[in-house]
Each structure stands twice: as C-alpha cells, then as structure tokens.
Amino acid sequence: MSQRIILLRAVNVGPAQLPMAELRSIAGDLGATDVSTYIASGNLLADVPGPAADFDRALEQALEQRFGWFRDVMSRTPxxxxxxxxxxxxxxxxxxxxxxxxxxxxxxxxxxxxxxxxxxxxxxxxxxxxxxxxxxxxxxxxxxxxxxxxxxxxxxxxxxxxxxxxxxxxxxxx
The missing domain is CATH 3.30.70 (Alpha-Beta Plaits)
Structure with missing residues (x-):
C-alpha cells in the first residue's frame, strides 16, 4: 500500500456529479484504505494497493461504469x-x-x-x-x-x- 493524493479532473461541474461519499466507497471497493476526501472537487486521499497507475485507471473505469462519464484521474505522493x-x-x-x-x-x-x-x-x-x-x-x-x-x-x-x-x-x- 502506498499513500496517494488522487485528483479527479472536472467532477461536480456539468453532468459529472460525484458525491464524495460515492467516491470514497468506490475507492474502498477497489482496495484503498484510510480513504478520505477534501472538498467536493475530486480530491481523494488514500492508501492504494499495487502500482498507483493501476489504481488510477481502475478508478477511471469504475466511475465510467457507475456514472456513464469518463474523468481522468491523476495521483501523486504527498x-x-x-x-x-x-x-x-x-x-x-x-x-x-x-x-x-x-x-x-x-x-x-x-x-x-x-x-x-x-x-x-x-x-x-x-x-x-x-x-x-x-x-x-x-x-x-x-x-x-x-x-x-x-x-x-x-x-x-x-x-x-x-x-x-x-x-x-x-x-x-x-
């Protein structure tokens, strides 16, 4: 597990409405732990399993499957x-x-x-x-x-x- 700050592009603007509780839940479903969000603009803090890029792509896919829209996900270490x-x-x-x-x-x-x-x-x-x-x-x-x-x-x-x-x-x- 590695601690990541995960940043989603363009959520809660236009049609891409994403409640932060849903984002935390999806991240948890993907194996992330110690999950939290900061303000409703797609800022997620979590310990993620495996390579960070794999988690980022999985989160993109999970959001698209659940909500029907694609948003880029970028993450960095603190x-x-x-x-x-x-x-x-x-x-x-x-x-x-x-x-x-x-x-x-x-x-x-x-x-x-x-x-x-x-x-x-x-x-x-x-x-x-x-x-x-x-x-x-x-x-x-x-x-x-x-x-x-x-x-x-x-x-x-x-x-x-x-x-x-x-x-x-x-x-x-x-």
Missing part, C-alpha cells in the same frame, strides 16, 4: 505534491490565483513550444516535469489566457488545484 508546491516558479501575489495543474504525463518539448504560441496577457504558465504551474493576474474566473487551448496543445490531460488546496492536501496527508 512528497510529490510538496515538491510541486515548492517548485512553483511565479511570485505568489494571491494563493487563490496561483495553480498547479497535475498532468497525466510529461508533455513533449514540441507540445510545450506549440502551447507557448498562445497569448496569455498578464497570466503566466510554465511546465516543470509533469506539472503545469499557472498564475492568473486577475484570478481563474477572469483569465487572460485560454487555459483549455494551452492544455489541448500540451496533449496531456491534467487537473488544476490552487496553491491553497495543494497545501491543504499536503497537510491532510501528514
């Missing part, structure tokens, strides 16, 4: 979240305006170059390994950059959490 938080390359003016998008893999150099062709205004982003770091000048609700276009250009799915949420997930895992 240490990996801490490393990502520490690596944030931008000045943090307001933690709720700064994000880490946890990617399912590392984008290719060519994909990063392509994503870099999109206009961002005063918003900033950078890829460091398997994380995309973002700082919105005026908050995620009023972005100058087109995050979805940049994400599509990277060709790697990801899910973003603001720095406050990342810090809280690390704290909860301790």
């Amino acid at each position: 240490a990996e979240l801490r490393t990502a938080l520490d690596a944030h390359p931008f000045d943090v003016i307001e933690p709720k305006y700064s994000y880490v998008s946890f990617l399912a893999g590392q984008p290719s150099p060519a994909a990063i170059v392509k994503a870099g062709t999109y206009e961002t205004g005063d918003d900033c982003w950078a890829v460091i390994g398997t994380e995309m770091h973002i700082r919105y000048a005026n908050g995620a609700g009023r972005p100058m950059m087109k995050s979805e276009s940049i994400s599509r250009a990277l060709h790697v799915p990801g899910t973003a959490r603001n720095l406050r949420t990342v810090a809280k997930l690390i704290e909860l895992s301790d």
Whole structure:
C-alpha cells in the first residue's frame, strides 16, 4: 500500500456529479484504505494497493461504469505534491490565483513550444516535469489566457488545484 493524493479532473461541474461519499466507497471497493476526501472537487486521499497507475485507471473505469462519464484521474505522493508546491516558479501575489495543474504525463518539448504560441496577457504558465504551474493576474474566473487551448496543445490531460488546496492536501496527508 502506498499513500496517494488522487485528483479527479472536472467532477461536480456539468453532468459529472460525484458525491464524495460515492467516491470514497468506490475507492474502498477497489482496495484503498484510510480513504478520505477534501472538498467536493475530486480530491481523494488514500492508501492504494499495487502500482498507483493501476489504481488510477481502475478508478477511471469504475466511475465510467457507475456514472456513464469518463474523468481522468491523476495521483501523486504527498512528497510529490510538496515538491510541486515548492517548485512553483511565479511570485505568489494571491494563493487563490496561483495553480498547479497535475498532468497525466510529461508533455513533449514540441507540445510545450506549440502551447507557448498562445497569448496569455498578464497570466503566466510554465511546465516543470509533469506539472503545469499557472498564475492568473486577475484570478481563474477572469483569465487572460485560454487555459483549455494551452492544455489541448500540451496533449496531456491534467487537473488544476490552487496553491491553497495543494497545501491543504499536503497537510491532510501528514
């Protein structure tokens, strides 16, 4: 068993409604222990059996079978979240305006170059390994950059959490 922070992409927005009690139950059915969730945006903390990637794919399949929609699942160890938080390359003016998008893999150099062709205004982003770091000048609700276009250009799915949420997930895992 290994402790993981499991992040689901785009739940409880649009048609992908997922009660956190259901998420905890499904994780338990897949063999996870010490299962908990944090806020209703798809943050799951658990000790998972076997390879983490196997658990992530099994959770994706279980959600699709039960609810009829697919959502990407990415997971990290608490240490990996801490490393990502520490690596944030931008000045943090307001933690709720700064994000880490946890990617399912590392984008290719060519994909990063392509994503870099999109206009961002005063918003900033950078890829460091398997994380995309973002700082919105005026908050995620009023972005100058087109995050979805940049994400599509990277060709790697990801899910973003603001720095406050990342810090809280690390704290909860301790």
